[in-house]
Amino acid sequence: MDEEKIPVFKSWSSWYWLVIGFLVFCIAIFYLLTKHFS
Amino acid sequence: MSRPDWIVLALTLLGIIVYGLYKSRTTRDLDGYFLSNRMVPWYMVLLGIMGTQASAVTFLSAPGQAYTDGMRFVQYYFGLPLAMVVLCISFVPVFHRLKVYTAYEYLEQRFDLKTRTLTSFLFLVQRGLSTGISISAPSIILSSLLGWDIVWTNIFMGGLLIVYTVSGGAKAVAYTQQLQMIIIFAGMTIAGYIVVHRLPEGVGLSEILHIGGKAGKLNIITTGFKRGGGFDWNDRYNLLSGIIGGFFLALSYFGTDQSQVGRYLTARSVSESRLGLLMNGLVKVPMQFGILLLGVMVFAFYQYNREPVFFNKAQVDLLAHSKYKDSLGLLARRYEDAENQRLNALRSPGTAGWPSGFVDPTLLTERAEALGKEKEAYKATIRRWLSDPAVGGDPNDTNYIFLRFVTDYLPKGLVGLLIAVIFLAAWGSIAATLNSLASCTIVDFHKRFSKKTMEPVKEYRLSQLYTLFWGIFCVMGAQLAYNLGNSLIEAVNVLGSLFYGVILGIFLVAFYRPKVTGWPVFISAITVEIGVVVLNILSRKGIVPLSFLWFNLVGAVGVVMLSEVLQKVLKNKKPGV
Numbered sequence: 001m002d003e004e005k006i007p008v009f010k011s012w013s014s015w016y017w018l019v020i021g022f023l024v025f026c027i028a029i030f031y032l033l034t035k036h037f038s
Numbered sequence: 039m040s041r042p043d044w045i046v047l048a049l050t051l052l053g054i055i056v057y058g059l060y061k062s063r064t065t066r067d068l069d070g071y072f073l074s075n076r077m078v079p080w081y082m083v084l085l086g087i088m089g090t091q092a093s094a095v096t097f098l099s100a101p102g103q104a105y106t107d108g109m110r111f112v113q114y115y116f117g118l119p120l121a122m123v124v125l126c127i128s129f130v131p132v133f134h135r136l137k138v139y140t141a142y143e144y145l146e147q148r149f150d151l152k153t154r155t156l157t158s159f160l161f162l163v164q165r166g167l168s169t170g171i172s173i174s175a176p177s178i179i180l181s182s183l184l185g186w187d188i189v190w191t192n193i194f195m196g197g198l199l200i201v202y203t204v205s206g207g208a209k210a211v212a213y214t215q216q217l218q219m220i221i222i223f224a225g226m227t228i229a230g231y232i233v234v235h236r237l238p239e240g241v242g243l244s245e246i247l248h249i250g251g252k253a254g255k256l257n258i259i260t261t262g263f264k265r266g267g268g269f270d271w272n273d274r275y276n277l278l279s280g281i282i283g284g285f286f287l288a289l290s291y292f293g294t295d296q297s298q299v300g301r302y303l304t305a306r307s308v309s310e311s312r313l314g315l316l317m318n319g320l321v322k323v324p325m326q327f328g329i330l331l332l333g334v335m336v337f338a339f340y341q342y343n344r345e346p347v348f349f350n351k352a353q354v355d356l357l358a359h360s361k362y363k364d365s366l367g368l369l370a371r372r373y374e375d376a377e378n379q380r381l382n383a384l385r386s387p388g389t390a391g392w393p394s395g396f397v398d399p400t401l402l403t404e405r406a407e408a409l410g411k412e413k414e415a416y417k418a419t420i421r422r423w424l425s426d427p428a429v430g431g432d433p434n435d436t437n438y439i440f441l442r443f444v445t446d447y448l449p450k451g452l453v454g455l456l457i458a459v460i461f462l463a464a465w466g467s468i469a470a471t472l473n474s475l476a477s478c479t480i481v482d483f484h485k486r487f488s489k490k491t492m493e494p495v496k497e498y499r500l501s502q503l504y505t506l507f508w509g510i511f512c513v514m515g516a517q518l519a520y521n522l523g524n525s526l527i528e529a530v531n532v533l534g535s536l537f538y539g540v541i542l543g544i545f546l547v548a549f550y551r552p553k554v555t556g557w558p559v560f561i562s563a564i565t566v567e568i569g570v571v572v573l574n575i576l577s578r579k580g581i582v583p584l585s586f587l588w589f590n591l592v593g594a595v596g597v598v599m600l601s602e603v604l605q606k607v608l609k610n611k612k613p614g615v
Contacts (some may be wrong), residue, residue: 002351004309016123017156023119026323027277030112032260037251 039184039445043454044374050221050458054214054465055202061213062206067494071207072139073475074304082212083314086301088322088465089215094176094195095437097226097329098461102349104333108257109250110275115326117284121292122319126312128549129293134308140474140482141299142546148548150556151486152408156563157544158482161296162475164537166508169471170515178520179437179456181351181544183445192516199465200509203472204502208304211469218462225459226332229440231486232448233335238342249341250334258327272583273463286594287535290542296474336443338391345413346446348371348420349438353431362423374414380409422591435536461552468512476504497606535586536574540567546594547601558604559597560579 009015039047069075078086103111138144142161146154173196181191202210234242252258262276263269273279292298292315305311347370348354357366424431444456480501485492492500540563547559571595576582 004307006309009311012126015312015316016126019119019123019316022320023116023323026327027116027259030327033247034256034259037247037256038254 039453040450040459042451043457046451046454047458047461050455051198051461054217054462055198057217058202058210058214059205062202062210065206065209066498068139068480068497068501070209071498072473072481074207074209074212076304077306078304078310079306080210080310080313080317082216083302083305083311084317084321085216085219086212086304087298087314087318088325088471089219089463090297090301090470091291091467092222092463093172093467094460094464095172097222098176098179098441098458099437100326100329101333101336102436104255104330105337105439106226106253109327109330109334110257112258112323112326112330113275113280114262114284115276115288116277116280117282117286118288118292118322119319120281120285121288122315124289125293126315127396129545130311130315131308132549133299133303134311138303140296141294142296142478142482142492145544145548147221147314149559152561153488153544153556153560154482156560157294158478158542158566160541161294162478164533165295165297165471165475166511167515168533169468169475169508169512170469170519172464172468173512173516174519175437176460177516179441180460182350183438183441184457185352188520189517192513192520195461195464196468196516197509199469200472200506203469204505204509207501207505208300208473211473212301212304214469215466218466221455222248222459222463223364225455226329229444229448229456230328230332230335230450231454233332233339233443236343236447237339241338241342246335249338253337255334255337257566271588272585274585274587279585280586283585283591286542286590287538289315289588290538290545290590290594294538294541294545296478297471298575300474300477311415323461333440336440339443339447342381344374344377344381346442347416347441349435350432351442353424353435355421356429356431357420358422360423360426360429362426362429366420368425369416369419373413376409376412376416380413383409447517462562472505472508472512475508476501479504479508535589536570536593537567539570539598541593542590543594543597543601546598551598551602554605558601558608561604562600566593566600569596 006012006015009018065071098537100111132144133141136147138145138376140158142154142158145157173192177188177191177195180186180195181188202214206213234246237246247256253308260273260276262273263324269278302311305314351405354366357363421433423429424433441456441460445453448456480497484500484504485497543566544559544563547554547562570589573582573584574586574589577586
């Protein structure tokens with residue numbers, strides 16, 4: 001089943017880390033926005 | 039609404055119906071009707087998932103919520119990307135490998151028939167009831183703001199989509215959701231552009247953030263800890279409740295709610311399902327941030343323009359025919375006077391870095407600040423009068439803020455487009471739900487318990503009839519919800535969080551506790567469900583201070599732990615159970 005081609009990356013783990021990393025990035029940006037404009 | 043608005047609205051809605059019918063004209067069997075023959079590419083899975091989750095109230099309420107409470111609501115979505123990852127690892131490969139029509143089918147293969155039937159039944163009850171509210175909530179807002187008849191608004195909101203959903207099933211849902219989401223994004227972007235465009239020259243995004251920040255609207259990240267220390271478990275939106283509570287909510291919604299599972303089961307492969315879900319994990323938080331930012335933009339707009347004393351016109355009319363009639367007239371004149379003076383105070387001196395003739399609204403003069411407080415006092419008085427049982431009004435106008443701005447300030451034609459956006463958001467969500475309710479009814483109940491085998495064409499016809507039945511049921515539910523009022527709406531909204539945790543718990547046991555068998559999980563599910571309902575009652579009475587988001591965690595963890603314990607107890611008593 002998982003022999004199907006994985007788009008862009010070599011493994012699905014890279015995709016998962018991208019999603020988690022982007023969430024962390026968003027939270028960091030939001031934190032900075034909150035601090036800066038409060 | 040003006041004639042161009044009506045034309046835009048009618049053409050958009052008609053276009054969607056015709057498009058849905060056209061794209062699904064070849065559907066003739068159960069696989070096509072409920073799973074689009076498993077041929078959908080990842081981007082349609084993504085738009086389908088987003089279109090199903092984003093209801094009309096999402097686009098109506100979220101900007102208003104940012105306007106009143108700030109942007110902290112975005113934290114509610116922080117658990118969603120994590121849930122997408124878990125779904126891709128555990129849920130998606132199993133559902134695809136077993137080629138199931140509904141998520142609950144898997145539970146019979148893993149446990150037994152009674153666990154599958156119980157879980158599917160919980161889904162039908164919860165979804166069947168809450169869909170009526172999904173139709174009713176935006177209908178109430180549109181009918182009170184535009185003066186439309188509520189029965190017809192409910193029929194248009196929940197009834198017209200039945201045409202293409204009954205006819206074309208999942209394929210019609212997928213194709214229309216794709217177009218709906220494009221129109222919705224376009225409409226919201228145009229609305230955002232117009233807000234900025236109508237601000238005084240020189241006031242741009244940076245100034246909007248400055249105004250919003252000083253007014254406490256940019257509270258995007260909040261810790262949930264009280265000033266004196268200690269975590270506030272009653273606080274709905276903070277970093278911890280968003281990540282943990284939001285994770286369990288998103289996992290149960292996307293992993294066990296057939297209206298969502300049905301979207302990614304239509305994908306042509308596991309990869310396409312995964313990609314659709316992961317893309318949802320990437321775009322959902324920024325998208326929600328954008329919608330909330332629109333609310334802050336509208337807030338900045340009203341710093342330079344006259345803000346209505348109450349955004350829901352119908353409620354002001356209600357007061358005008360109540361015992362507060364005379365007081366309202368007096369208050370309205372005073373409010374207008376205070377607003378005029380406030381706007382004049384803003385225009386006079388000018389501040390460095392701000393457009394000429396305007397003072398930075400966050401550096402208000404004492405006079406303007408006092409007028410702002412006076413204005414808030416008038417608004418509070420209106421809310422107090424509406425709360426009077428003799429009036430029986432709705433003191434909360436949060437859901438009306440964005441639409442009131444649209445109807446008051448958007449040009450002709452665009453008002454119609456934004457109203458169409460509300461309808462399309464509702465349709466996308468409701469159509470997917472009707473399709474999933476019908477699939478569970480026929481697959482988990484009718485076909486499962488019927489002793490007769492059916493021809494594919496007969497199965498398809500019967501599925502259409504079930505979709506029609508659920509469509510009529512939900513429109514009638516919407517009318518009932520309207521007649522019973524706000525208390526029922528609130529009760530049914532909590533209904534989701536009462537069931538989701540337990541359903542998720544059953545699936546978590548299925549995936550991660552391979553030694554647990556049918557009876558322990560079945561007994562645990564019923565016991566914990568009763569426990570969650572009791573917890574909700576205690577929470578509403580203020581005995582247990584716990585926000586509803588945590589019910590998902592309690593339900594899921596409760597089922598997993600109790601079924602483990604029961605497995606050991608029952609195994610000791612009755613070998614082989």
